[in-house]
Amino acid sequence: MSRTTPPRPLDVEALFPELSACRGTTTRLHPRPGRPDATTSSVGGPLLWPSDEPWPVCTEPHSHARGRRPADIHRERQILASAWRREPNPGPTDEERLLLDELDRPHRVEGAAATDPLPLVGLAQLYRSEIPDLPAGPDDCDLLQVFWCPFDAHGPNGHDMLLDLRWRRSWEVTEILTAPPQPQVVGYEGYVPEACVLHPEQVVTYPFAGLLPEDLCARIDAWEEALEEAFEAEAGDAADDEDTSPAGYQYDLSIPPGWRVGGFASWHTTDPAPMDCSTCAQPMRLLLTIDSSEWDGGSGSWRPLEEQGLPPHPHATPTEVTVGRWGELNVFACPGNPAHPHRWSIQ
Numbered sequence: 100m101s102r103t104t105p106p107r108p109l110d111v112e113a114l115f116p117e118l119s120a121c122r123g124t125t126t127r128l129h130p131r132p133g134r135p136d137a138t139t140s141s142v143g144g145p146l147l148w149p150s151d152e153p154w155p156v157c158t159e160p161h162s163h164a165r166g167r168r169p170a171d172i173h174r175e176r177q178i179l180a181s182a183w184r185r186e187p188n189p190g191p192t193d194e195e196r197l198l199l200d201e202l203d204r205p206h207r208v209e210g211a212a213a214t215d216p217l218p219l220v221g222l223a224q225l226y227r228s229e230i231p232d233l234p235a236g237p238d239d240c241d242l243l244q245v246f247w248c249p250f251d252a253h254g255p256n257g258h259d260m261l262l263d264l265r266w267r268r269s270w271e272v273t274e275i276l277t278a279p280p281q282p283q284v285v286g287y288e289g290y291v292p293e294a295c296v297l298h299p300e301q302v303v304t305y306p307f308a309g310l311l312p313e314d315l316c317a318r319i320d321a322w323e324e325a326l327e328e329a330f331e332a333e334a335g336d337a338a339d340d341e342d343t344s345p346a347g348y349q350y351d352l353s354i355p356p357g358w359r360v361g362g363f364a365s366w367h368t369t370d371p372a373p374m375d376c377s378t379c380a381q382p383m384r385l386l387l388t389i390d391s392s393e394w395d396g397g398s399g400s401w402r403p404l405e406e407q408g409l410p411p412h413p414h415a416t417p418t419e420v421t422v423g424r425w426g427e428l429n430v431f432a433c434p435g436n437p438a439h440p441h442r443w444s445i446q
Contacts, residue, residue, distance in 0.1 A: 102129035102298045102403040104355065108346035111305065111353070114322065117315055118305050125304045125362025126232040127355055128225075129393070129403065131417050133296030137275050140230060140299070142223045142358065142418045143292030146244055147267075150274040155263050156216035161252035164211035166284035171202040172291045176419060178202075183413075208283045218280040219246035219263055220290055222389070222420070225360065226269065231301045232361030234386070236266030237438035245387070249285035262430065264441050289391075289421030304362040305353040309371050319348050351400045356427075357393040358418070361385060364429040368446040376433040377440055383431035386441065390427040392416055 104127060112119050128142070135144030148154065157163075178199060182191040191199060227233045227241040236243060248261040285291055308316050323345075330345040346352060354365045364385045366372070374383040393415040394402045406414055422428045423445045433439035 100298070100405060102127070102131070102300060102405055104300060104302050104401060105404055105407075107352055108400055109352060111348065115315060115319065117312070121306050121311070123304050123306075123362055124232055124301050125355065126230050126360045127300045127302055128230070128358040128360065129298035129300060130295035130358055131298065132293060135294060135296045137224075140223075140225045140297045142295040142297065142420070143221075144224070144294045144296075145275075145277075146221045146224050146279070147242060147269055147272050148221075148244070148276045148279060149272050150276045152276075154276070154279050155219045155246045155265065156280075157219055157248040157250075157253075157261055158216055159248075159253050159261065160213045161250060161257070162213050163215075163217050163250050163252075163282070163284070163286070164208045164213075165205055166250070166286045167203070167288060168206055168284055169281060169291050171204075172285070172288045173293070175199055175202040176293065180413065206284055211283075217248060217250070218282050219261075220249050220282065220285070220292070221245075221279065222247055222292055225387075229297070230299050230360050232359075234361075234384075234432070234434075234437065237436065238268070240266035240268050240437075242267050242269040243387075245389075247290060249282050249287065249290040251286060260428075260445075262428075262441070262443055264430070266437065287421075289419070291419070293417065293419045295418050299360075302355060304355065305348075306363045307354060307366050307371065308348055309366060310363075323347050346400065350397045355401045356395070356398045357388075357390050357401070359388045359390075362388075364388070364431070364444070365427070365446055366444075368426065369444070372444065374431045374442055374444070376435070377442070379433065379435055379439065381433055381435045383442060384434050385429055386432040387430040388427055389420065389422055389430070391421045391423075391425045 130142040135141030137145045137147040178195055182195055183189050223245045225233055225243045244265045246263040251258050251260055253259045253261040308319055326345045354363055376383055395411055427446050428443055430441055430443045432441055
């Protein structure tokens with residue numbers, strides 16, 4: 100089933116005509132549970148990886164001998180999903196709670212040294228033929244594959260993530276690796292995705308307000324404040340209801356939530372930061388957003404038409420991926436040379 104973004108509550112260009120000059124597009128990926136195969140775009144599905152090519156590994160020395168087993172994480176999610184769908188008494192039974200406690204138990208991998216290469220988790224793959232806003236990769240590559248290390252143990256502070264993006268020409272892969280190596284344990288369950296098929300949808304988007312011209316940003320702020328004051332005066336307590344709140348630029352009119360490709364990055368947690376290529380110093384462009392949720396209480400207007408009336412949990416969290424403290428990961432690429440190293444920011 101396709102997923103369709105509802106029309107925006109207001110015509111933002113009618114309110115602020117200057118925005119037409121910076122209108123862009125982004126492709127919402129709409130991942131949903133399914134059984135993808137290696138020939139299609141997916142999150143958490145099998146990757147089109149050559150059988151004769153080494154699987155990506157983390158080579159940074161760090162402890163990875165203790166954590167939860169990926170199979171236990173998947174099993175726990177299955178039990179909880181079934182338990183909360185159960186009628187007439189939803190929720191885990193006493194027997195299931197005992198099993199959940201066992202599945203939640205950390206395990207130790209004997210003999211695992213901090214210097215041993217650690218297989219990365221295959222997070223997603225995106226075919227350019229299926230994703231309108233996915234740019235061409237280096238040397239006409241048409242397939243982007245995304246990996247990450249399942250431990251926050253990298254960078255100068257020893258607590259950062261490690262992301263690895265690979266471009267390839269899909270038509271060159273003849274024999275597929277059917278049983279790629281997997282980490283025996285992971286440091287954080289949010290790094291373990293559930294298999295999802297994608298329902299790409301291209302929508303209109305506008306830049307983050309803080310990156311607009313100062314005068315335009317100030318006018319948008321003033322418009323939102325006046326709208327909120329008028330709404331609260333008329334609606335009173337109903338102003339707390341997500342379905343009746345006045346539309347705002349940030350949450351309703353500019354940047355959609357969820358997994359998406361291209362468009363503009365949101366800087367709602369930190370101030371906007373320059374994302375220049377470390378190789379050639381060109382300003383980089385947003386390549387991919389990996390989000391913890393498809394929508395939430397503040398961004399409910401983006402909930403697909405096919406899922407109106409459904410609560411955020413579990414319908415807005417199909418991938419089970421969690422970035423940081425329930426945030427989003429924005430990955431940037433060099434427009435001049437997509438082979439240059441990527442950069443990213445967590446919001």
